[in-house]
Amino acid sequence: MQNSQKPFMITRNLDPENQETPIHFINEDLIGGKLFYRRNHFSYPNFVSTFYWLPVGGVVHYPKTFSLKEILGLPPRTIKTVLECAGNKRGFFKPKVFGDQWKKGAISQGSWKGVSLRTLLEYTGIAETAREVIVEGYDFGERTDSNQIHYFSRSLAIDKALHPDTIIAYEYNGEPIPFKHGFPLRLIVPEWYAMASVKWIKKIIVIDYEFKGPFQAVDYVYYPKKDSDEGKFPVTTMGINSTIQQPLDRKILNTGVHILSGIAWTGNGLVTKVEVSVDGGINWSSAQLVNVPERYSCVRWSYKWEVLKTGEYTIMSRAADSAGDEQPKGAMWNRKGYGYNAIDVVRVKVE
Amino acid sequence: MQNSQKPFMITRNLDPENQETPIHFINEDLIGGKLFYRRNHFSYPNFVSTFYWLPVGGVVHYPKTFSLKEILGLPPRTIKTVLECAGNKRGFFKPKVFGDQWKKGAISQGSWKGVSLRTLLEYTGIAETAREVIVEGYDFGERTDSNQIHYFSRSLAIDKALHPDTIIAYEYNGEPIPFKHGFPLRLIVPEWYAMASVKWIKKIIVIDYEFKGPFQAVDYVYYPKKDSDEGKFPVTTMGINSTIQQPLDRKILNTGVHILSGIAWTGNGLVTKVEVSVDGGINWSSAQLVNVPERYSCVRWSYKWEVLKTGEYTIMSRAADSAGDEQPKGAMWNRKGYGYNAIDVVRVKVE
Numbered sequence: 003m004q005n006s007q008k009p010f011m012i013t014r015n016l017d018p019e020n021q022e023t024p025i026h027f028i029n030e031d032l033i034g035g036k037l038f039y040r041r042n043h044f045s046y047p048n049f050v051s052t053f054y055w056l057p058v059g060g061v062v063h064y065p066k067t068f069s070l071k072e073i074l075g076l077p078p079r080t081i082k083t084v085l086e087c088a089g090n091k092r093g094f095f096k097p098k099v100f101g102d103q104w105k106k107g108a109i110s111q112g113s114w115k116g117v118s119l120r121t122l123l124e125y126t127g128i129a130e131t132a133r134e135v136i137v138e139g140y141d142f143g144e145r146t147d148s149n150q151i152h153y154f155s156r157s158l159a160i161d162k163a164l165h166p167d168t169i170i171a172y173e174y175n176g177e178p179i180p181f182k183h184g185f186p187l188r189l190i191v192p193e194w195y196a197m198a199s200v201k202w203i204k205k206i207i208v209i210d211y212e213f214k215g216p217f218q219a220v221d222y223v224y225y226p227k228k229d230s231d232e233g234k235f236p237v238t239t240m241g242i243n244s245t246i247q248q249p250l251d252r253k254i255l256n257t258g259v260h261i262l263s264g265i266a267w268t269g270n271g272l273v274t275k276v277e278v279s280v281d282g283g284i285n286w287s288s289a290q291l292v293n294v295p296e297r298y299s300c301v302r303w304s305y306k307w308e309v310l311k312t313g314e315y316t317i318m319s320r321a322a323d324s325a326g327d328e329q330p331k332g333a334m335w336n337r338k339g340y341g342y343n344a345i346d347v348v349r350v351k352v353e
Numbered sequence: 354m355q356n357s358q359k360p361f362m363i364t365r366n367l368d369p370e371n372q373e374t375p376i377h378f379i380n381e382d383l384i385g386g387k388l389f390y391r392r393n394h395f396s397y398p399n400f401v402s403t404f405y406w407l408p409v410g411g412v413v414h415y416p417k418t419f420s421l422k423e424i425l426g427l428p429p430r431t432i433k434t435v436l437e438c439a440g441n442k443r444g445f446f447k448p449k450v451f452g453d454q455w456k457k458g459a460i461s462q463g464s465w466k467g468v469s470l471r472t473l474l475e476y477t478g479i480a481e482t483a484r485e486v487i488v489e490g491y492d493f494g495e496r497t498d499s500n501q502i503h504y505f506s507r508s509l510a511i512d513k514a515l516h517p518d519t520i521i522a523y524e525y526n527g528e529p530i531p532f533k534h535g536f537p538l539r540l541i542v543p544e545w546y547a548m549a550s551v552k553w554i555k556k557i558i559v560i561d562y563e564f565k566g567p568f569q570a571v572d573y574v575y576y577p578k579k580d581s582d583e584g585k586f587p588v589t590t591m592g593i594n595s596t597i598q599q600p601l602d603r604k605i606l607n608t609g610v611h612i613l614s615g616i617a618w619t620g621n622g623l624v625t626k627v628e629v630s631v632d633g634g635i636n637w638s639s640a641q642l643v644n645v646p647e648r649y650s651c652v653r654w655s656y657k658w659e660v661l662k663t664g665e666y667t668i669m670s671r672a673a674d675s676a677g678d679e680q681p682k683g684a685m686w687n688r689k690g691y692g693y694n695a696i697d698v699v700r701v702k703v704e
Contacts, residue, residue: 005397005532007370010361013378015601019358027364046356100603100665100702146607147704181356250366252451256497314451351451353498 044143063127091342116171157213240269271324395494414478442693467522508564591620622675633667
């Protein structure tokens with residue numbers, strides 16, 4: 003169709019490629035295929051996937067290198083989960099912070115099929131002294147703050163690594179994982195921000211010390227102060243959050259009925275409610291949940307708003323979860339801009 | 354390539370389609386083809402272009418309906434020009450205004466081939482009482498502020514209509530005009546913001562009164578006051594303007610040499626200089642102009658910046674033109690958010 007219309011990714015950077023999902027224009031589901039946000043620290047890696055092997059070593063009893071075929075033969079586990087970049091909504095911090103100015107679309111959802119990491123570790127055994135498991139990707143490069151080459155690596159504490167839902171995935175939505183999202187193997191860590199879900203896994207190493215790689219100890223750390231590292235703590239679990247997909251901020255609407263819609267998610271249990279305000283937070287009403295809340299997954303919500311009076315309106319959404327957390331009025335400011343989860347706000351004009 | 358990277362349009366709205374050029378990721382030229390920004394007031398029109406005729410009437414001596422073939426047989430004129438949406442950079446106004454939040458990419462450039470509007474009017478003649486020429490498009494719909502159906506129409510004062518560079522275009526960059534950009538005929542009005550360059554021309558009417566259509570007398574009017582129409586005046590000529598394409602706002606850079614680059618343009622004569630500041634506007638240096646300034650066209654500029662000290666930097670660009678205009682420090686705020694042309698500013702962190 004010469005006049006068909008479709009949304010596109012929002013380009014934040016090209017190399018490394020960082021592109022955001024056009025979240026306001028996805029109505030049916032977050033499972034976006036081509037619109038799955040892309041978040042990279044380095045250029046795409048080059049490796050020969052036909053000769054792919056996965057070594058698992060470190061403080062284990064029997065170091066082992068798995069072939070892809072072996073991994074595909076192990077008992078599978080499928081996890082439908084949200085993946086949210088820790089920098090999602092960074093562009094909304096005030097005062098503003100440096101780094102890619104993600105708005106609301108560094109989030110996606112899909113089904114990942116793979117094998118539990120614990121299943122691989124049952125083959126190798128782990129030493130009693132084991133503290134963490136490092137997962138290293140094939141992607142590498144220089145950082146702005148150092149002249150050394152670093153591979154993208156992250157570690158998990160043993161407990162999290164051994165959780166059965168921490169998987170080494172080989173399929174996404176029933177297909178091999180798209181290259182840009184970690185083919186052939188990607189770690190999937192539900193509940194955590196997506197920096198933990200290492201792509202293009204190169205090797206797995208069990209260690210008996212605390213991992214201090216720069217993507218663990220420098221980045222993906224909350225620094226509450228602008229000029230010192232005082233009070234820092236690591237980025238892990240996703241906060242309770244919600245996003246208004248429609249209407250867009252600063253939209254001009256006519257009088258009548260409008261459907262407000264969006265999503266809500268949490269890294270802590272289940273989303274228990276989503277509320278909407280159309281008067282800047284004075285009064286709140288329950289939004290309708292379009293699907294039943296499931297663990298690790300997004301809830302879609304909607305709210306029918308009839309507006310007869312022209313003027314400016316401030317629309318808000320706030321979600322709460324089964325851990326008892328509720329979105330805060332303001333996000334916790336931190337220097338690198340992680341974990342923004344304030345009550346979502348859009349302003350519209352009705353004329 | 355499984356790992357190729359390319360920029361995409363930024364979706365502001367789908368129907369009517371409003372998509373922005375990813376201006377920060379276009380290095381070579383603004384002639385973007387698929388990345389030419391899309392700006393529509395209504396859904397794409399439906400008309401049968403194989404039976405296309407262009408009627409020219411009103412207060413003329415000899416009303417005439419031109420066939421496309423006739424128009425293609427008239428002496429051609431090719432104009433290379435910037436087209437900039439009047440709402441380009443609307444998202445930067447403070448206080449914020451309502452409407453699509455365009456950033457810096459509602460601008461494009463290309464060569465339009467067609468016939469001067471005055472050539473058509475030489476065939477019909479015009480009455481001595483003629484004051485304006487209305488050009489009406491095939492696109493129509495409801496507005497948020499009325500329940501009536503309106504076609505998108507704009508008028509030009511006779512002088513502007515008779516300027517030889519005001520053309521009825523049938524080619525864009527050597528090809529028929531893409532449907533989304535006005536096929537088969539589009540009015541091109543150089544120097545003016547692009548609302549004047551009516552797409553999908555349906556008819557041309559010479560009038561002896563002042564046209565008051567809503568896209569002339571309600572929209573595309575500067576309203577300097579928030580709550581009254583006092584001091585309003587029409588949007589016409591593009592202001593002197595410049596845009597920093599690289600680096601992006603809030604980018605984290607390493608120490609060393611960085612090339613700052615961008616574009617500058619004006620609706621008043623020629624761009625005469627572009628200056629850059631890397632210290633928040635205290636000191637200014639001339640940028641290098643990559644191409645010779647031409648009337649109606651963008652100038653590309655660059656500036657080599659060597660930065661050895663870590664810290665935060667405020668980078669600015671400002672352009673001046675042969676009419677003696679220079680970009681202001683702050684844009685003239687107006688309720689509908691047109692004509693933003695303040696000195697461009699990005700902030701970066703060097704580490």
